[in-house]
Amino acid sequence: MASHTPEHAAGNTSSKMDKLTALCRRRGFIFQSSEIYGGINGFWDYGPLGVELKRNLKDAWWQDIVRCAPPGPDGQPIDMVGLDCTIIMNRKVWEASGHASGFNDPMVDDRESKQRFRADQLFGLYAGPHTGNSAADRAAVLAAVAGGIAPIISIIASTGGEAAEVLERQGKKLFKERNVPLQISEIAAEFVLLKERGEPRLGVLAAVPIDVLRGRPLEIPSPFTQKTGVLTEPRQFNLMFQTHTGAVQDDSSMAYLRPETAQGIFANFRNVTDTSRVKIPFGIAQIGKAFRNEVTPRNFTFRSREFEQMEIEFFIHPEQAAEWYRFWRDVRFKWWQSIGLTSANLQLREHDRDELAHYAREGAGTSDIEYRFPFTAPGFGELEGVAHRTDFDLRQHAQFSGLGDKLKYFDQQRNERYFPHVIEPSAGADRGTLAILCEAYQDDPGRPSGVVMKFHPRMAPIKAAIFPLVDKDGMPEIAGNIYNDLRKTWNVEMDVKQNIGKRYARMDEAGTPYCFTVDTQTLSDQTLTVRHRDTLAQERINVAEIRNFLSKKLEP
Ligand code: ATP
DSSP states (O other), X not given: OOOOOXXXXXXXXXXXXXXXXXXXXXXXXXXXXXXXXXXXTTOEEEOHHHHHHHHHHHHHHIIIIIITOOOOTTSOOOEEEEEOOOSBOOHHHHHHHSHHHHSBOOEEEBTTTOOEEEGGGOOSBOOSSOOSXXXXXXXXXHHHHHXXXXXXXXXXXXXXXXXXXXXXXXXXXXXXXXXXXXXXXXXXXXHHHHHHTTOOXXXXXXXXXXXXXXXXXXXXXXXXXXXXXXXXXXXXXXXXXXXXXXXXXXXXXXXXXXXXXXXXXXXXXXXXXXXXXXXXXXEEEEEEEEEOOOSSOBTTXXXXXXXXXXXXXXXXXXXXXXXXXXXHHHHHHHXXXXXXXXXXXXXXXXXXXXXXXXXXXXXSOEEEEEEOOTTTTTSOEEEEEEEEEETHHHHHHHHHHSOGGGGSEEXXXXXXXXXXXEEXXXXXXXXXXXXXXXXXXXXXXXXXXXXXXXXXXXXXXXXXXXEESSSOTTHHHHHHHXXXXXXXXXXEEEOOSSXXXXXXHHHHHHTOSEEEEEOHHHHHHSEEEEEETTTOOEEEEEXXXXXXXXXXXXXX
């Protein structure tokens, strides 16, 4: 669901992001894809630490959702099964789902600056920091009206309302004369593009209906340069990547890379009900890659062209939609908290009705679980959407596949055949990983590393490090035995190089919650030190106790 959260934020918040990005590169969390060839826009690779982090996130999701789903609203266990579908599917799937025709954002290009804008979110225009009373403001409003556009006066949240009021008064007069409606809105996402270039506080945003724009883009100034006459006609821009199957590359062999994992679940609905014992209410879950040819990939991994989703389609009787919608919304929100997103940077936002996708408008609701990333602050960016998709998808597949009523579910308890409704919690594994990285990152000038990654122990890529204090006197052998034992269960690391301070610093950057050091005392009494990452406290425990110690600390 498109969120109206800005994805570009004021410059001062980006320094944390710069530092985090540098750390990710330096320590092997995330690399640019194909970096040795200059990279490729919108694609990212996970390095040795990143792959563990992301895997921990996906494993926790699979464990907590599929293998050990929480009890439902009535306290009864939930049926949940997993699935792993292909990325390339029959093209008809995407015709049925509406993606082949509907997953288009009409775009307008600025021929000079080569910037591309979503036509339906195009700015009327804007220039500089305004009072709302200047000739330029007036011209902005006039130009929007001349374009036959209903302008929205958009206010950056931090500004006092005075300038807006002046603009509104002026605007109302103009609009009254020309009978054009006027709306006042809160900050709009694309506005921030302009904010980056000069801190404007107030502007006229024209939400352009495509049919109005068609044929007259030359009258509308480029949001980027404010020049008129440089915008192209709106063009359809399908976000699905295309490829071909087989030897011949013609229209009949064209196939799409899936833009979401959900459709594989719907397409397999009957296979799953026929082959397992699931009964409504039940869920089917899938983790997998999805691809979208995003127009403007940006903000590190937040908006990528290849990413991973963790999706649940939860099938219910239509009458129970509201109850299950609330259930999943709340369960999913708490889950993100349980894996470490505990700060006020996590929020649950219920959508307004007019934001909803066509199929969801009649439904029980849609909400986003959002995180305040450094690049969205003070706004939020979507981590997961929880939506009541009604029976839209199953009905579409029933129609497009020709299966019709055969795709209905037979409810033995109710003795009723129907298309189940669906509650869909759809999360992004990459955005989740990024949120975890942002949440964990803490500058700490008191440490040699200057920074510590305070991951929740369950998410930490390395659970524990084992250090022999010196590389002699039998210490490496003891450390080696401990390491070989622990690695059967957890991702642990042994490090014998450099002085102990440097080794701790490396582990602080990797976010390793516990470091065990074998020292001279270990040789005589079989105890070693445990250093706690967050408090820097050290204690001694018996070597034989390490397994117990870690098990307790790493429990979900
Ligand atoms: P947005 O409005 O930010 O484009 P969306 O509403 O289109 O996202 P959904 O279709 O609801 O996203 O997809 C579910 C989840 O998949 C999102 O909550 C997000 O975590 C993830 N996701 C979607 N698009 C991307 C992307 N381009 N890069 C990384 N993750 C993505």
